[in-house]
Amino acid sequence: MPGAQRFRHSAPDWRRNRRATTSGGSMRTSDKGIAFLERHEGVVLKAYRDPVGIWTIGAGLTAASGVVTPRSQMKITKAEAGRLLGLALGRNYEPAVARTMPGANQHEFDGAVSFHFNTGAIAKASWVRAWAERNWSEVERRIKLWKKGGGRVLPGLVRRRQEEFNLIRLGDYGAGVAGQSPTSERARFVVSVTPAEIQAMRVGFAKLGYKVGEDPGGIRKAAVMQFQRDHDLTIDGLIGRATLSTLQRMLDARAKAGQDGAVGGTAAAGTAGAEAFNIAALPDWLIWAGLGLAVVWVGYRAWQYRDAVAAKIQTAAPATARFLRRF
Incomplete structure (x- = not known):
């Protein structure tokens, strides 16, 4: 595509090279921890806007990461996405977790890195104090408090906090992406979703005018591809972070347009009905x-x-x- 920015990384295994550069005994996220993080964040190779309009690429990386400045039409390779994630973790997240949780086992460290990558709050999270005391019931209760986004409880965060606790407490890295198996007609999910979230997506796509099909367990691949085409996303029929973020953003735009219209209509009605005005x-x-x-x-x-x-x-x-x- 004209103007697209492409990055290439020649290393066949960025994780191996990243381990080789570890020095001074600093703890790093394991391969399984990276896979756990990527499963929750999604890895998107073409820049997209998150629900609040911030350009994002790779495993949820924005300009605030300090390792990349995403912009319109930017594309990266899978290897480059991994390299950038490694840089962001090494600069911004792993050192903070290592300082806050000295003596953590590898699986505890990996779960805490996922939490910190998502919230940026490892230094103030009260569950960390409970972890130091090995008070696991309090660790579970307190980590699950971090479940809101934009002032409302998000099912994806509820699930993520549970899985992070399972990783920290039990070393359970999970079994991969959940959700319904794809068919030739059904889009495939590349991030973990629940049946309730699938239903919410079906409602969202339908509100925007896309024909999601009659199957309650999935969404028509053709509808997803048309949505991606309409919104300048990678047209692959896969439902991942970019598609879901764009869907939420379009629904927010629709809702706010309706609110603005309602406010205007209310004002107009009030003006017409006020005899003294x-x-x-x-x-x-x-x-x-x-x-x-x-x-x-x-x-x-x-x-x-x-x-x-x-x-x-x-x-x-x-x-x-x-x-x-x-x-």
Whole structure:
């Protein structure tokens, strides 16, 4: 694709090379710990926006990682995604876990790295004190408190915290990606999901106008591929982090557009019903100021969800859609 940024990494096994560079006895995430982390984060080789609009690539890496600055149309290889994850862990996450949990066993360290990678809160998490005391019932209770995102409980975080506890306590790295087996007509999940989450995805895709099919245990591959095509994602029919993040972002855009309309409608109805209020009596400058604020607000919403706007207009105005996706 024109303008796409590609990185190549010649090492056949980045994990082996990463272990070879370990020095000074510093503890590092094991291969199984890396696989556990990648299973929860997903590994996406083309940059995408997370639900709040931040460019992301690889195993959930943003510019804040300090190892890559994702941007529109950026692509990386699987090997490069692994190398970047290794750099991010070594610089930003493993040292903090090693300092906070001295003497941890490898599986305890791996579970704590997953937690810290997701929350950035290893230094203040109260479950760590319970771990030091080997109070496992408190470790389980307290780690499960970290289950909210955007102010609401997220099923994916509930499951992740349970699996992290199982890893820390029992050394259980899990059995891989859960979910229904794919068929030729059904999209395959490449991140762990539950039946309830599959149902929520079906509802979400349907709200956006995609025909998910009659099978309650999955989603039509053709619908997923059309969604990916409409939103400039990799068109592979696989439901992973990029597709799910984009789905959530498009649903948020739809909901906020509805809220803005409802607020406007309520205001209009209130104005029409208030007999004592006469808009003609208002000074011209105040009327124009109000209209100006309304235009600014609509413009702000449109820019905030410019990727959603791009998806709507790409057939009629492909050049404008490409321009909006650059930012």
